[in-house]
Amino acid sequence: MLKKERFRRFIEYFTEHYPEPQTELNFSNPxxxxxxxxxxAQCTDKRINQITPALFARFAEPESLAAASVDEVFSYIRSVSYPNNKAKHLVGMAKAIMERFGGEIPTTLADLQSLPGVGRKTAHVILSVVYNEPTMAVDTHVFRVSHRLGLAPLTATTPLAVEKSLMAYIPKVHVPKAHHWLILHGRYICLARSPKCSICPLLDFCKYPQS
DNA sequence: ATCCCGAGGG
DNA sequence: CCCTCTGGAT
Structure with missing residues (x-):
């Protein structure tokens, strides 16, 4: 099947069944x-949602987080992956926002990526979810599912290469939604270890069907 | 043993 | 390019 047809099928199915996909992370502001x-990073959204209520209650804006000690932030996030690194990143991120961006969340890819703990993937998520910009954040799910469905060539071995491949075929108006569709599919059907191919609606054109 | 919406450093 | 950080779920 031609690549263009794969994208058409993918967009057609999810447009009908998940017309308004959203992130499963709980939040109320940028x-x-x-x-x-x-x-x-390397942690389930479900776990993040378990610890963010207390974290957001204590640190409601960049100002309070920037003034916090790394140790205190660590105490709120100790059950997530890489808590030491992330505690440092969060405080550094908040300080950078206070010192360089007047307490406001940056709105460009370069400015977002200049923040500690914010790489290309995280920056794209902010641009896409907050500002509805047509940017494709490639995480582990997007990377895996894109290859399996033949939406990205196997020669695309880096997140950036997969991102460019997807962006070349997905209409801009569908890009923010396509990001969530690929994650939904990867999280609930096209699992990394034991993909649920028996209930996959796109199995007929999948390149890696498992028994 | 493997995976989860990665980023920073060498 | 590689490696490390790192806890919880399956």
Whole structure:
């Protein structure tokens, strides 16, 4: 099947069944989303949602987080992956926002990536979810599912290469939603270890069907 | 043993 | 390019 047809099928199915997909991270403003996404690296959204209520109650804005000790922040996030690194990143992120961006969350890719703990993937999530910009954040799910469904070539061996491949085929208006669709599919059907192919609606054109 | 919405450093 | 950080779920 031609690549263009694969994208058409993918977009067609999810447009009908998940017309308004959203992140499963709980947040109520850009600062909370940025904090949650930094914490989400190599960790399930479910776990992040368990610890963010107390974290956001204590640190409701960059100012209080910037003034906090790394040790105190660590105490709120000790049950997530890489808590030491992330505690440092969160405080550093908040300080950078206070010192260089007047307490406001940056709005460009370069400015977001200049923040401690914020790489290309996290920056794209903020741009896409907060500002609805057509940017494709490539995480472990997007990377895996794109290859399996033939939406990205196997020669695309880096997140950036997969991102460019996807962006070349997905209409801009669908990009923010496509990001969530790929994650939803990866999280609930196209699992890394034992993909649920028997219930996959896109199995007929999958390149890696498991028994 | 493997995976989860990665980033920073060498 | 590689490696490390690191806890919880399955």
């Amino acid at each position: 600062f909370e989303l940025l904090t949650a996404v930094i914490l989400s």
